[in-house]
Amino acid sequence: MELTIKDIHQAHKRIAPHIHRTPILQSQLLNQMIGCELYFKAENFQKIGAFKARGACNAVFSMDNASLQKGVITHSSGNHGAALAWAAALRGAPCTVVMPENAPQVKKDAVAGYGAHIELCEPTMAAREGTVVRLISEQGSTLVHPYDSDVIIAGQGTAALELLEQIDEPVDIVMAPIGGGGLLGGTGICVKAQSNARVIGAEPEQAKDAWLGLQRGERLAEYSPNTIADGLRATVGVRNFEVMRETVDEILLCSEERIVEAMRLIWTRLKVIVEPSCAVPLAAIIDQPEQFQGKRVAIILTGGNVDLDSLPW
Amino acid sequence: MELTIKDIHQAHKRIAPHIHRTPILQSQLLNQMIGCELYFKAENFQKIGAFKARGACNAVFSMDNASLQKGVITHSSGNHGAALAWAAALRGAPCTVVMPENAPQVKKDAVAGYGAHIELCEPTMAAREGTVVRLISEQGSTLVHPYDSDVIIAGQGTAALELLEQIDEPVDIVMAPIGGGGLLGGTGICVKAQSNARVIGAEPEQAKDAWLGLQRGERLAEYSPNTIADGLRATVGVRNFEVMRETVDEILLCSEERIVEAMRLIWTRLKVIVEPSCAVPLAAIIDQPEQFQGKRVAIILTGGNVDLDSLPW
Numbered sequence: 001m002e003l004t005i006k007d008i009h010q011a012h013k014r015i016a017p018h019i020h021r022t023p024i025l026q027s028q029l030l031n032q033m034i035g036c037e038l039y040f041k042a043e044n045f046q047k048i049g050a051f052k053a054r055g056a057c058n059a060v061f062s063m064d065n066a067s068l069q070k071g072v073i074t075h076s077s078g079n080h081g082a083a084l085a086w087a088a089a090l091r092g093a094p095c096t097v098v099m100p101e102n103a104p105q106v107k108k109d110a111v112a113g114y115g116a117h118i119e120l121c122e123p124t125m126a127a128r129e130g131t132v133v134r135l136i137s138e139q140g141s142t143l144v145h146p147y148d149s150d151v152i153i154a155g156q157g158t159a160a161l162e163l164l165e166q167i168d169e170p171v172d173i174v175m176a177p178i179g180g181g182g183l184l185g186g187t188g189i190c191v192k193a194q195s196n197a198r199v200i201g202a203e204p205e206q207a208k209d210a211w212l213g214l215q216r217g218e219r220l221a222e223y224s225p226n227t228i229a230d231g232l233r234a235t236v237g238v239r240n241f242e243v244m245r246e247t248v249d250e251i252l253l254c255s256e257e258r259i260v261e262a263m264r265l266i267w268t269r270l271k272v273i274v275e276p277s278c279a280v281p282l283a284a285i286i287d288q289p290e291q292f293q294g295k296r297v298a299i300i301l302t303g304g305n306v307d308l309d310s311l312p313w
Numbered sequence: 314m315e316l317t318i319k320d321i322h323q324a325h326k327r328i329a330p331h332i333h334r335t336p337i338l339q340s341q342l343l344n345q346m347i348g349c350e351l352y353f354k355a356e357n358f359q360k361i362g363a364f365k366a367r368g369a370c371n372a373v374f375s376m377d378n379a380s381l382q383k384g385v386i387t388h389s390s391g392n393h394g395a396a397l398a399w400a401a402a403l404r405g406a407p408c409t410v411v412m413p414e415n416a417p418q419v420k421k422d423a424v425a426g427y428g429a430h431i432e433l434c435e436p437t438m439a440a441r442e443g444t445v446v447r448l449i450s451e452q453g454s455t456l457v458h459p460y461d462s463d464v465i466i467a468g469q470g471t472a473a474l475e476l477l478e479q480i481d482e483p484v485d486i487v488m489a490p491i492g493g494g495g496l497l498g499g500t501g502i503c504v505k506a507q508s509n510a511r512v513i514g515a516e517p518e519q520a521k522d523a524w525l526g527l528q529r530g531e532r533l534a535e536y537s538p539n540t541i542a543d544g545l546r547a548t549v550g551v552r553n554f555e556v557m558r559e560t561v562d563e564i565l566l567c568s569e570e571r572i573v574e575a576m577r578l579i580w581t582r583l584k585v586i587v588e589p590s591c592a593v594p595l596a597a598i599i600d601q602p603e604q605f606q607g608k609r610v611a612i613i614l615t616g617g618n619v620d621l622d623s624l625p626w
Contacts, residue, residue: 023336044584049584267586267621271358271585271587271617272585273584273585274584308577308580308624311621311624
């Protein structure tokens with residue numbers, strides 16, 4: 001594995017002037033309810049409202065000017081698209097985002113708001129990738145993949161880097177949800193290099209391609225997720241699967257019902273707006289509480305871009 | 314006016330070990346939309362989810378043990394009740410909260426959760442006060458009024474004290490909504506003593522008893538509010554009216570529609586859960602933007618105790 005903690009430190013130095021150092025949130029009442037000490041890294045307060053700003057910013061600020069002038073392109077169900085649009089705008093580069101037709105309107109608006117061009121396609125991974133390939137051959141633009149890329153994984157790992165600095169005492173467990181595996185991959189590299197904490201990923205039962213892949217010892221190339229956690233519908237990437245195999249101790253699953261319950265708990269107890277994806281680690285803890293009792297557990301809240309007109313309760 | 318900045322400093326010293334020093338939130342996108350630099354003091358992150366923890370804590374920690382043993386009592390449509398229940402529990406004192414039958418369930422649950430006894434009554438100020446008087450004569454308990462009291466006003470003023478310390482450059486305007494006038498009264502005393510900023514109160518058009526009172530030069534003893542901002546339905550107190558006359562530069566009004574719009578803006582841009590009452594100052598700015606353009610404006614977000622099953626959109 002070539003990707004190391006050095007890459008994450010370099011990424012952090014590169015992106016720190018542009019991103020927020022998001023706070024750690026806690027709730028005594030929530031801790032009492034769950035039976036462990038929870039630390040939430042609030043990436044819903046991050047630029048563009050999600051951790052994806054970290055990876056996209058690292059990618060764009062790693063590029064040379066000649067490539068940037070031809071533009072960047074990506075496919076995304078939402079937050080990575082907004083992140084790349086935002087990061088490209090910081091360097092004055094053209095940006096195209098291929099989005100599935102069924103992406104939440106609030107995420108389409110965000111991408112458009114940062115001045116990127118949106119190209120809609122059918123909501124399948126094949127259609128997304130096909131459209132990207134076609135546009136790259138037409139435009140000569142550079143693909144910034146939403147997760148299957150070292151520069152993205154290193155960028156996403158900076159959230160865990162800050163988290164370990166911000167919490168005074170050593171944590172026992174660090175958790176993140178799994179979509180394409182960019183966040184959990186970067187988190188795994190960082191946490192294993194900097195601490196003795198366990199790294200636990202969380203997935204909806206109805207989007208458990210990473211869990212299945214690790215069980216079988218082989219990444220699933222295709223999988224049809226069906227979860228409310230719209231940020232976790234991507235299939236784990238090739239590079240991400242390799243990194244997760246080496247750095248992730250365990251993946252826990254949770255039901256859709258529990259995701260909604262955990263999301264409400266975060267909203268009402270922490271008083272912050274988070275996406276359903278953010279609630280997946282807490283949902284997994286509620287479903288399988290044993291190993292968490294009395295432990296210090298850090299959870300990365302991934303984003304807060306929610307359509308207030310279609311809440312899940 | 315006997316109440317001074319010294320009382321607020323003393324209150325802050327008294328309550329600081331028990332309350333949160335809540336953060337200041339900002340959003341560049343929101344600032345661009347509104348055309349001024351907004352600083353939000355996030356009292357929705359305060360103990361019990363609202364600034365009311367400050368005044369109640371100051372009241373309870375100002376009492377002697379003999380009085381405390383007979384208990385404290387109050388009437389409240391919600392947050393002050395939870396605040397007094399919480400503060401009383403810190404000192405092991407019995408607490409009774411008289412609540413209108415139509416108070417949000419989430420607020421009743423909070424009061425009960427801190428171990429206080431709830432006494433329900435009709436949703437009129439007369440019924441609330443009548444019930445309190447009856448129970449005091451039965452129990453010998455001490456009334457901790459939700460707003461019409463120097464010790465409460467001084468406690469609520471500590472939010473502005475922190476706010477002025479937390480914002481690096483001097484602010485031009487400090488705003489708070491007006492329910493009974495505890496928060497705005499304390500804010501007025503503090504801001505006038507510590508800065509050159511204007512102090513502006515904000516009220517719903519459908520709960521404008523403070524605005525009418527200041528227009529007429531006389532406090533309204535009775536008024537029937539009809540606003541979504543459930544935290545602002547109280548009638549301004551006697552002491553509060555005196556303090557506001559001396560320290561508040563202006564009161565601005567806003568429509569119910571605009572309150573909902575401003576609340577959504579805070580939810581989506583700041584990613585925090587706030588009550589409708591919190592949105593009233595921003596709603597007033599949106600309705601009357603002239604004097605705010607290009608200014609540095611601090612707004613106290615009063616609380617975040619919302620019933621997620623009955624959101625106003």
